[in-house]
Amino acid sequence: MMPKVELKSLQYKLLKNLVNKLYDQSRFYRTRMESKGVTPDDIRSLDDMAKLPFMTKKDYRENYPDKIFIAPKEDIVRYHASSGTTGKPTIVGYTRNDIDNWSESLARSITSAGLGKHDVVQVSNTYGLFTGGLGFHYAAERIGAAVVPASTGNTERQVELIQDLGVTAMACTPSYMIHVGEVAEKMGVSLKNDTKLRYGLLGAEPWSDKMRDKIYDSLGVKGINCFGASELSGPLFSECEHQQGIHFWGDFALLEIVDPKTGEPVGAGERGEMVLTMLQKEAFPLIRYRIGDLTVMDEEVCACGRTHPRITRITGRVDDMLIIRGINVFPSQVEYSLNTNPEVGNEFQIVVERKGALDTMMVRVELKPEAFTDNILELNCIRERIAHKLRSLLNVNPVIELVGPGTLPRFEGKAKRVIDRREI
Amino acid sequence: MADDLDRYKIKQLSIFSENRPGRLMDFSKAMGEENINILAFSIAEGAGYGVIRAFVSDPEKALRRLQEHGFVVRYTDVIAIHMADKPGGLYDLTKVLKEAGINIEYAYAYRNEPGAILVIRVEDIERAISTIKASGAKLLDASSFK
Numbered sequence: 001m002m003p004k005v006e007l008k009s010l011q012y013k014l015l016k017n018l019v020n021k022l023y024d025q026s027r028f029y030r031t032r033m034e035s036k037g038v039t040p041d042d043i044r045s046l047d048d049m050a051k052l053p054f055m056t057k058k059d060y061r062e063n064y065p066d067k068i069f070i071a072p073k074e075d076i077v078r079y080h081a082s083s084g085t086t087g088k089p090t091i092v093g094y095t096r097n098d099i100d101n102w103s104e105s106l107a108r109s110i111t112s113a114g115l116g117k118h119d120v121v122q123v124s125n126t127y128g129l130f131t132g133g134l135g136f137h138y139a140a141e142r143i144g145a146a147v148v149p150a151s152t153g154n155t156e157r158q159v160e161l162i163q164d165l166g167v168t169a170m171a172c173t174p175s176y177m178i179h180v181g182e183v184a185e186k187m188g189v190s191l192k193n194d195t196k197l198r199y200g201l202l203g204a205e206p207w208s209d210k211m212r213d214k215i216y217d218s219l220g221v222k223g224i225n226c227f228g229a230s231e232l233s234g235p236l237f238s239e240c241e242h243q244q245g246i247h248f249w250g251d252f253a254l255l256e257i258v259d260p261k262t263g264e265p266v267g268a269g270e271r272g273e274m275v276l277t278m279l280q281k282e283a284f285p286l287i288r289y290r291i292g293d294l295t296v297m298d299e300e301v302c303a304c305g306r307t308h309p310r311i312t313r314i315t316g317r318v319d320d321m322l323i324i325r326g327i328n329v330f331p332s333q334v335e336y337s338l339n340t341n342p343e344v345g346n347e348f349q350i351v352v353e354r355k356g357a358l359d360t361m362m363v364r365v366e367l368k369p370e371a372f373t374d375n376i377l378e379l380n381c382i383r384e385r386i387a388h389k390l391r392s393l394l395n396v397n398p399v400i401e402l403v404g405p406g407t408l409p410r411f412e413g414k415a416k417r418v419i420d421r422r423e424i
Numbered sequence: 425m426a427d428d429l430d431r432y433k434i435k436q437l438s439i440f441s442e443n444r445p446g447r448l449m450d451f452s453k454a455m456g457e458e459n460i461n462i463l464a465f466s467i468a469e470g471a472g473y474g475v476i477r478a479f480v481s482d483p484e485k486a487l488r489r490l491q492e493h494g495f496v497v498r499y500t501d502v503i504a505i506h507m508a509d510k511p512g513g514l515y516d517l518t519k520v521l522k523e524a525g526i527n528i529e530y531a532y533a534y535r536n537e538p539g540a541i542l543v544i545r546v547e548d549i550e551r552a553i554s555t556i557k558a559s560g561a562k563l564l565d566a567s568s569f570k
Binding site for chain 1: 436442477494
């Protein structure tokens with residue numbers, strides 16, 4: 001375990017290198033630093049990082065697809081994409097080292113949670129542009145575990161694989177974990193008594209200790225809270241076996257907590273907005289990225305002896321982002337998609353509920369009087385078309401409810417478009 | 425000739441009805457307050473919403489009133505056919521339409537002594553009117569509902 005002082009000195013060295021490199025090589029960062037009147041010479045300690053400009057999702061979107069990248073194109077070995085707030089996805093590129101560091105970070109995380117080469121890890125996150133599937137896949141391979149790349153869906157088959165291959169850990173969202181338990185039960189399989197499943201590498205959506213207890217009591221699975229985001233690489237961090245917050249490996253990420261209004265650092269133990277600097281990324285660097293999650297940092301040495309800072313559970317969002325079945329959804333995306341349908345007005349309302357273990361999303365839209373027809377089939381088509389557009393943009397499957405014009409609430413100030421009835 | 429056929433086009437009200445309790449009540453309350461008689465109606469079920477279809481004693485007044493109250497409503501032309509109120513009555517009528525290749529989009533019926541009335545919505549309403557008239561079946565004149 002690296003002493004805290006050494007960790008800080010390593011972080012400073014990495015930060016200094018990063019700032020120098022970006023100042024020399026990135027027009028984006030150089031312009032940003034110049035507009036704040038900062039040069040690399042001003043960074044003389046870790047605390048000086050507060051002088052550096054923030055970066056937000058907006059910067060990332062405005063520089064689509066790769067204008068913030070600094071690695072030469074031939075050094076990029078992979079791309080992933082996340083959904084964007086305006087309907088345009090955002091792209092992350094990786095060099096060979098980026099993939100290595102990503103795998104290393106999550107490999108350390110799941111090792112700290114207690115996994116090793118004897119484990120069989122079923123990765124039930126989506127494989128593809130979404131970073132969850134391949135992220136856990138590479139990390140599990142790196143620790144020498146056997147990987148079952150199940151991806152999402154076909155839950156009965158997932159249960160069979162858990163049984164037949166002696167799966168010991170499953171990576172998915174907490175709500176999907178519960179769903180798998182329910183499906184297993186219907187198949188006459190008790191995950192607790194009939195399988196070797198012991199760990200759930202869970203994340204990508206908000207969940208509570210209550211859910212963790214439920215998963216442990218009913219499935220015999222220890223739920224390990226995991227954290228990441230595509231901008232950072234993908235899933236990177238998790239709790240250790242003591243489960244006292246998520247460890248952020250200090251040599252990969254520098255964590256700050258700031259007041260979301262002023263951008264000033266908050267006091268120790270105070271809640272604020274998470275700001276992340278990725279210290280070793282090559283293709284797509286991130287300095288002081290405001291990721292939007294609200295949390296509390298704990299810098300005390302963990303019961304496991306690790307000196308890396310931890311975050312306690314994420315308690316909310318700075319913006320109005322929703323997480324539905326592990327997928328980020330912004331009401332602005334919904335609005336963007338709805339606006340492409342001439343049959344509906346500008347008002348809409350999103351209702352999120354949890355049915356069984358899974359989230360459901362309903363979107364209420366007002367039918368314009370001129371779009372009304374006596375023909376039920378045509379109305380159903382309008383509804384299906386709206387749903388289809390939303391589905392292909394958001395990757396979640398919403399139910400559309402058509403309502404009469406003027407029936408949805410109107411707002412003078414900031415619209416409250418989301419009703420979240422989930423009890424997490 | 426066209427004028428002759430227009431007599432039989434009945435202005436049915438089609439009212440969009442979202443999926444919540446009380447929509448039929450709201451509609452019937454509005455009609456009651458305007459002293460408009462609802463002569464026949466049906467409710468069609470869509471995916472999470474419905475369409476109330478009705479013909480009433482004063483369709484113009486009804487449309488105005490409903491629109492003022494924020495209902496999404498429009499006219500749809502339907503025809504009302506007199507059927508013999510006896511076994512086979514509906515068969516005789518639908519056979520005529522089938523033989524002429526006329527597809528019924530939707531229909532509803534009510535009993536009206538001494539006969540029964542079938543209300544239908546078809547794509548080519550004028551051809552349906554001519555066909556039915558030619559078959560000898562009796563069509564109800566729109567003015568008969570005033």
